[in-house]
Amino acid sequence: xxxxxQQDDGDRELGFDxxxxxxxxxxxxxxxxxxxxxxxxxxVEECRxxxxxxxxxxxxxxxxxxxxxxLSVPASSFETYAVAGSLTIGLPLDTLAKSVRxxxxxxxxxxxVDVLPEGExxxxxxxALRPNQRMRRVxxxxxxxxxxxxxxxxxxxxxxxxxxxxxxxxxxxxIAGLERLNEHVWLSRDGETFxxxxxxxxxxxxxxxxxxxxxxxxxxxAWSENGADSAxxxxxSMDYLSDAIGALDAAKxxxxxxxxxxxxxxxxRGEWVEWGFTATxxxxxxxxxxxx
Amino acid sequence: xxxxxQQDDGDRELGFDxxxxxxxxxxxxxxxxxxxxxxxxxxVEECRxxxxxxxxxxxxxxxxxxxxxxLSVPASSFETYAVAGSLTIGLPLDTLAKSVRxxxxxxxxxxxVDVLPEGExxxxxxxALRPNQRMRRVxxxxxxxxxxxxxxxxxxxxxxxxxxxxxxxxxxxxIAGLERLNEHVWLSRDGETFxxxxxxxxxxxxxxxxxxxxxxxxxxxAWSENGADSAxxxxxSMDYLSDAIGALDAAKxxxxxxxxxxxxxxxxRGEWVEWGFTATxxxxxxxxxxxx
Amino acid sequence: xxxxxQQDDGDRELGFDxxxxxxxxxxxxxxxxxxxxxxxxxxVEECRxxxxxxxxxxxxxxxxxxxxxxLSVPASSFETYAVAGSLTIGLPLDTLAKSVRxxxxxxxxxxxVDVLPEGExxxxxxxALRPNQRMRRVxxxxxxxxxxxxxxxxxxxxxxxxxxxxxxxxxxxxIAGLERLNEHVWLSRDGETFxxxxxxxxxxxxxxxxxxxxxxxxxxxAWSENGADSAxxxxxSMDYLSDAIGALDAAKxxxxxxxxxxxxxxxxRGEWVEWGFTATxxxxxxxxxxxx
Numbered sequence: 001x002x003x004x005x006q007q008d009d010g011d012r013e014l015g016f017d018x019x020x021x022x023x024x025x026x027x028x029x030x031x032x033x034x035x036x037x038x039x040x041x042x043x044v045e046e047c048r049x050x051x052x053x054x055x056x057x058x059x060x061x062x063x064x065x066x067x068x069x070x071l072s073v074p075a076s077s078f079e080t081y082a083v084a085g086s087l088t089i090g091l092p093l094d095t096l097a098k099s100v101r102x103x104x105x106x107x108x109x110x111x112x113v114d115v116l117p118e119g120e121x122x123x124x125x126x127x128a129l130r131p132n133q134r135m136r137r138v139x140x141x142x143x144x145x146x147x148x149x150x151x152x153x154x155x156x157x158x159x160x161x162x163x164x165x166x167x168x169x170x171x172x173x174x175i176a177g178l179e180r181l182n183e184h185v186w187l188s189r190d191g192e193t194f195x196x197x198x199x200x201x202x203x204x205x206x207x208x209x210x211x212x213x214x215x216x217x218x219x220x221x222a223w224s225e226n227g228a229d230s231a232x233x234x235x236x237s238m239d240y241l242s243d244a245i246g247a248l249d250a251a252k253x254x255x256x257x258x259x260x261x262x263x264x265x266x267x268x269r270g271e272w273v274e275w276g277f278t279a280t281x282x283x284x285x286x287x288x289x290x291x292x
Numbered sequence: 293x294x295x296x297x298q299q300d301d302g303d304r305e306l307g308f309d310x311x312x313x314x315x316x317x318x319x320x321x322x323x324x325x326x327x328x329x330x331x332x333x334x335x336v337e338e339c340r341x342x343x344x345x346x347x348x349x350x351x352x353x354x355x356x357x358x359x360x361x362x363l364s365v366p367a368s369s370f371e372t373y374a375v376a377g378s379l380t381i382g383l384p385l386d387t388l389a390k391s392v393r394x395x396x397x398x399x400x401x402x403x404x405v406d407v408l409p410e411g412e413x414x415x416x417x418x419x420a421l422r423p424n425q426r427m428r429r430v431x432x433x434x435x436x437x438x439x440x441x442x443x444x445x446x447x448x449x450x451x452x453x454x455x456x457x458x459x460x461x462x463x464x465x466x467i468a469g470l471e472r473l474n475e476h477v478w479l480s481r482d483g484e485t486f487x488x489x490x491x492x493x494x495x496x497x498x499x500x501x502x503x504x505x506x507x508x509x510x511x512x513x514a515w516s517e518n519g520a521d522s523a524x525x526x527x528x529s530m531d532y533l534s535d536a537i538g539a540l541d542a543a544k545x546x547x548x549x550x551x552x553x554x555x556x557x558x559x560x561r562g563e564w565v566e567w568g569f570t571a572t573x574x575x576x577x578x579x580x581x582x583x584x
Numbered sequence: 585x586x587x588x589x590q591q592d593d594g595d596r597e598l599g600f601d602x603x604x605x606x607x608x609x610x611x612x613x614x615x616x617x618x619x620x621x622x623x624x625x626x627x628v629e630e631c632r633x634x635x636x637x638x639x640x641x642x643x644x645x646x647x648x649x650x651x652x653x654x655l656s657v658p659a660s661s662f663e664t665y666a667v668a669g670s671l672t673i674g675l676p677l678d679t680l681a682k683s684v685r686x687x688x689x690x691x692x693x694x695x696x697v698d699v700l701p702e703g704e705x706x707x708x709x710x711x712a713l714r715p716n717q718r719m720r721r722v723x724x725x726x727x728x729x730x731x732x733x734x735x736x737x738x739x740x741x742x743x744x745x746x747x748x749x750x751x752x753x754x755x756x757x758x759i760a761g762l763e764r765l766n767e768h769v770w771l772s773r774d775g776e777t778f779x780x781x782x783x784x785x786x787x788x789x790x791x792x793x794x795x796x797x798x799x800x801x802x803x804x805x806a807w808s809e810n811g812a813d814s815a816x817x818x819x820x821s822m823d824y825l826s827d828a829i830g831a832l833d834a835a836k837x838x839x840x841x842x843x844x845x846x847x848x849x850x851x852x853r854g855e856w857v858e859w860g861f862t863a864t865x866x867x868x869x870x871x872x873x874x875x876x
Contacts, residue, residue, distance in 0.1 A: 014511060095473065095504060098472050098473050099473070099506065101469075102469045102508075123498065130462070130465075133459055133461065133462035133465065134458075134459065134462065134510060134511060134512065134513070135458070135462050135466060135508055135509065135510050135511075136508065136509045136511070137466070137469060137470075137506070137507065137508045137509075138506075138507050138508075138509070139473070139504065139505070139506045139507075140498055140504070140505050140506075141498070141503055141504040141505075142498070142503050166718075166719070167717055167718065169717070170714070170717035170718065170719050173714075173717065174719060174721070177685075177686045177721060178721075180682050181679065181682050181683070181723070206707065206724055206725070206726070211725055211726050212679060212723065212724070212725040212726075213723070213724050213725075214683065214721070214722075214723040214724075215721065215722050215723075216686075216719055216720065216721045216722075217719065217720045217721075217722070218718060218719050219598060219718060219719075219720070220718065221718070306803060387765065387796060390764050390765050391765070391798065393761075394761045394800075415790065422754070422757075425751055425753065425754035425757065426750075426751065426754065426802060426803060426804065426805070427750070427754050427758060427800055427801065427802050427803075428800070428801045428803070429758070429761060429762075429798070429799065429800045429801075430798075430799050430800075430801070431765070431796065431797070431798040431799075432790055432796070432797050432798075433790070433795055433796040433797070434790070434795050434796075
């Protein structure tokens with residue numbers, strides 16, 4: 001029984017108008033679907049989605065090869081999740097996101113997405129109900145040929161011994177605050193204190209060329225997996241780090257863990273307790289100027 | 293006795309400073325006047341206003357001749373409505389609207405508008421009180437020579453047998469949602485279900501050139517006046533339909549009724565129970581491409 | 585004991601990491617510091633700040649020599665205010681303001697600013713705590729050579745007999761409302777009624793060239809110090825007057841007093857009862873057109 005039926009308060013049921021045949025069907029309340037779409041949207045406009053028996057998986061890398069995201073969503077995240085075998089589609093993220101946004105989070109509006117078979121390119125059919133307004137939106141659009149989408153990245157399995165797990169909202173506020181003044185950002189650790197530093201140009205010290213050093217410290221948020229007292233990470237472009245952290249914050253990750261080391265990429269891993277998602281962003285460092 | 297007197301909480305009365313002679317005077321709380329101005333503003337920057345004994349009337353057509361609005365406001369909509377005989381003025385809508393917006397809806401601030409006689413062009417004097425802030429704004433400006441304003445349209449009396457009366461807020465949300473993805477819109481009816489469809493280009497079917505079909509359905513909102521099971525209306529520019537519907541929603545119409553037929557304009561009629569306004573928008577269809 | 589300690593709800597104290605040596609130190613909750621920075625920001629991007637034993641003083645004039653501000657902040661406005669002797673720094677207002685904005689007004693987040701000695705140019709170190717999020721932001725940046733900043737203006741001691749003290753919020757709303765339609769503004773007084781008038785061009789009368797006269801009247805807000813029944817002030821650029829009044833409103837002055845006379849500048853004086861600030865803006869009149 002669909003959620004829409006339970007919420008319906010009219011005489012007649014406002015339900016989904018199910019298509020005759022579908023290769024895959026997802027029924028869910030708006031919030032988890034809207035949230036998961038925000039994660040790849042931080043880096044790309046389109047991506048491959050692998051629909052398997054036990055859930056869906058997305059991996060994508062931005063066109064400049066600086067940031068990647070790997071997302072795993074178990075079938076149990078959704079009310080209904082049914083796939084005939086396994087299936088890969090090319091998803092125009094913005095089209096689905098704008099359509100699904102018609103379903104309101106606060107009202108817990110239900111959404112149904114069907115993948116419809118059709119020759120070379122599958123179609124997507126996204127339906128959103130607003131039971132209290134007695135209306136249903138249905139958007140139907142072609143998916144993208146998966147082979148025409150940028151190849152999926154390997155997620156490098158690097159050992160990054162410096163760890164930090166600040167509060168997700170605090171981390172989002174910190175990066176948003178630093179972003180107002182600076183274009184570069186670096187991570188470091190001083191004992192249990194996790195530090196996000198940033199400055200206008202790619203240097204860490206205040207000097208004649210670098211007029212500002214700006215840091216946010218989280219006193220009890222860091223630890224080391226190799227016993228070192230302190231460590232510094234690499235310098236990153238603010239845009240990539242703030243897009244990744246902003247997406248994890250907007251998608252309401254329950255826990256975010258950052259791992260970093262000098263001259264290495266940074267790994268930012270989000271976990272969702274109730275929904276069961278896991279998402280990993282990796283951001284490559286900038287090549288620092290020689291004056292460092 | 294003016295409303296301002298009743299609301300005044302100071303020792304001295306904050307009232308309107310009435311001009312010595314006026315050809316017409318309207319006193320009202322802010323909300324109905326601000327709302328009625330939004331209706332012609334959806335299509336034009338200036339319009340003729342006919343002030344008669346029993347109320348005021350506005351008809352206007354946009355410069356491209358695609359949308360028209362006809363608005364009737366009875367004298368009883370206002371606290372005071374007095375006209376010496378009958379009078380036509382040319383109204384610069386934006387000037388009056390910005391001045392009147394000084395009166396706040398939530399605080400029920402009172403407004404007084406006087407038409408002052410003066411040679412060839414009348415002047416308008418709009419006064420808005422904010423009793424709790426002890427201040428009064430008075431804007432005085434010339435009206436426009438009515439003969440210099442685009443001629444008023446005839447409102448065609450076409451029989452349009454397909455009818456729909458969705459909830460006003462829901463309709464406003466639907467058109468706002470569709471507008472994010474599409475530039476064309478069409479109306480249709482399937483039994484009692486009213487459907488607003490839209491797509492990027494002017495075609496109704498999903499095909500290689502038309503990558504998206506997007507519909508919002510209102511299951512119990514439609515009926516026919518000629519007994520037909522279903523019907524489709526014409527294709528319209530999204531801008532005109534969303535401007536008309538957006539204005540009716542913003543002006544808080546209590547009921548909106550749409551009438552449509554294939555290859556005909558669409559009529560959108562708004563009614564206000566308490567204020568007594570009626571407003572009719574008509575939007576001309578686009579010429580559809582031959583591939584239809 | 586710093587405020588941060590009291591607010592801290594964790595096991596460990598989230599405090600300020602005080603620098604070894606500082607020429608001046610201010611500790612305060614966010615609100616007064618954020619508010620005082622808004623006052624010179626209405627006119628300039630950088631200014632000299634004189635730190636004396638008993639408080640700090642700022643005077644600045646905009647690049648066009650039209651508006652000036654003089655601000656006096658007593659030491660008692662802050663929780664801690666310590667200066668070694670007296671000190672003048674050149675302050676990049678926007679950098680400090682953006683950093684300090686990290687401390688939230690509603691949460692009463694504490695801020696600490698240190699002036700650090702360093703050769704020719706001092707550095708500023710601004711620290712903001714968010715105790716409930718367990719994080720601390722520290723921004724360190726160079727001050728500006730005071731000699732390179734536009735010379736400070738003398739504040740002319742002109743007798744301006746026409747006075748008005750409207751409610752601060754009402755005054756802010758009035759100027760914001762007038763600003764939507766007009767680029768010029770003038771002040772006048774009719775007995776106890778204070779009037780802000782404005783129009784599109786620099787004339788006070790409605791005529792063929794000047795299509796709108798727009799006034800806000802405050803009936804019991806004005807008085808004269810020389811016994812005259814009524815008076816009119818000069819015409820000003822809307823931008824300067826609205827920037828000054830907007831800044832006083834945003835900075836939450838408890839009382840604003842305007843003084844004006846014909847062909848003279850206008851003085852706008854703000855007072856803060858609790859914080860003890862006083863700020864005076866002066867705005868020079870426009871040269872009126874001969875048709876007046």
